[in-house]
Amino acid sequence: MRAAHHPLLPFGAALLGVGFLSLMDAFMKEAALMIGAYSATVLRAGIGTALIAPVWLSRGPAMPTLAVWKLHLVRGVVSAFMALTFFYSITLLPLAEAIALSFIAPLVALYLARVLLGETISRHAIGASLLGFAGTLVIVGGRIGQGQFDEKAALGVASLFVSALLYAYNFIVIRRQAQVAGPLEIATFHSAIGGLVLLTLAPLLWQAPVREAFVPLTIAAVLTVCGSLSIAWAYARAEANVLVPTEYSGFVWAAIFGWLFFREGVSLPTLAGTALIVTGCWLAARAAPERSPAQA
Template identity: 80%
Template sequence: MSAHRAPLLPFAAALAGVGFLSLMDAFMKEAALMIGAYTATVLRAFIGAGLIAPVWLARRPAMPSRAVLKLHLERGVVSAFMALTFFHSLTLLPLAEAIALSFIAPLIALYLARVLLGETISSAAILASLLGFAGTLVIVGGRIGSGAFDEKAAWGVASVFVSALLYAYNFIVIRRQAQVAGPLEIATFHSGVGGLVLLTLAPFAWETPVAAVLPWLLVAGALTVAGSFAIAWAYARAEANVLVPTEYSGFVWAAAFGWLFFREPVTWPTLTGTALIVTGCWLATRPQRRAAAASV
C-alpha cells in the first residue's frame, strides 16, 4: 500500500466513528430529555462498558501497566465530565447548534498544546482562533437576534464551552493512549471509568429511569462502543492532524439527525458560524498537514 493511500482507511474509520457518535448524540438527547442528562450519561457509560468489556476479557488480555492505567484513568475522568456537560447542553440547544459550538475544541487544543507541551502558536493559529471566535459570536448572535437567547440557551452555550475545553484536552490524551493500548481496551476503560467517576454524584443528581428510556440508552451505548472503537483504531494508525478534520462531518450528521428525530431547523447564523469555525480549524491544522506531507 502506498504512503498516500495508507491514511485512507484510518480516515474512513474516523469518519464512521464520528457518524456513530453523532447518531448516539441524537439518542442521548431523547434519553436526557426523558430522565435528565446525569442519569442518562451514567447509564450509557455502564451499558457501553457492559457491551465491550466481555469482548475484551474474552481475549485474555494482559492487564495494563501502571503508566497505561494512568492514561485510562485520566481520559476516563475527562471524558466523564465532557460527556455530562455536552449531553446537558443537548437538552437546552438544537443538536446541530450544540455540535457547531463544540467545534471550537480543536482551536482550544492549540493553546493547551502551547501550555502543556510547549508548542509554538503560529500566526495561522491566531487567525484561526479569531475566526473561531467570530463563528461563535455569529451563532450566539443569531439566537439573540431572533429573541431565542434566554437563560436556558445561555446555560446550554456555557455547557458546550465547558465540554469543548475538556474535549480539547482529550485530543492530547487520546493520541498517547492509542499508541500504548488496543481499541477494545481503550473502549472498555473509557466507558467503565467514566461511569464510575460520575456515579459518585448519584446521591445528588440521580433520577429513577423509566422503562421507556431503556431502548434509547441501549442503542446509545452500542453506538458509543462502535464510535470509540473506530476512532481509537484510526488514531493508532494515522497522525492526529490527518484525522481531526473528520470531526467537522459531525455537523452534517447532527443537522440530519436533529431534523429527523426532533424536527430542528438549521438556521443561517448556525451555518455561517459553523463555516467560520471550520475554516479556522482548517487554517490551524494546514501547516501541520503540509509538514506531514513533506516528510512522506
C-alpha cells in the first residue's frame, strides 16, 4: 500500500487544514483589531487573490460559462459579507466562543436545503437542530449570568448569527459550484469577487492600514490557501462523513490560539454549549445521506 493511500492521511490533512484556518482567524483578529474588520477583510481577499490567481492561470484554464459565472458571483457576494460579519464578531468575542457559536451553520443549512433544494428534514435532523439551539442558549446564557453580555457582546453575537446564516447558504451554493468548477477556479473567483464586492463599501468603511497590519494579513492569506488546499486534498481521498468530525477540532484550535494570542479563557458554559452544538451537528451528519466529496 502506498503512503498516499494510508487511511489516516486524509483525516490528518483535514485536521491540519482546520488548524490552518483557525490560526488564520487568530491572525485576522489581530489585524482587525489594528485596522478594523472591514479593511482587514478586503486586504486579505486581495492578498489571497494575488496568491491563488497566478496558480490557476498557469494551468491555462478555460473561462467559466455564463451559468458558472452566476454561481461564482452568488458565492462571492455571500462569502464577502459572511467573512466581514465573522471577522467583525471575533473583534468583540473570544475566538473559541465565536467558533462554538458558528457551528450552528450546518444545522441552519438543513432548513435552507429544505427550502431551496427540496430536501427532506428527518426527525433526527430536527432533534439535532434543537440541541444546537439549546447549546447556543447555554453559551449566551452563560455570558448573561456572568454579567458579561454587554452591548459589545450582543453586537458580536448578532454579527456572528448573520455570518452563520450566510455560511449556511454558502453550503447550498458550494454543492452546486463544486459540480461545475475545480478547486483552484473556485478559490480564485471566491477571493477576487468577494474583495471587489466589499470594495463598494470603501467610501463608508475603509480605514487606512498601518504597516504593521500587513504581517498578520499576509500570514492569514497564506494560511487560508494552505487550509483550503489541505481540506480539498483530504476530501478528494476520503468520504465526507469520515472527515466531518475534524471540523469541530476548530473549537480546540481556537481555544489554544485565543489563549496564546490574546490570553482568552474558555468558560464552562461555553464548553457545555459547544458540546450540545457539536452533538447536534454529529447527529445531523449521521442522519444525512452520504455525499460524494465533490458535493460536500
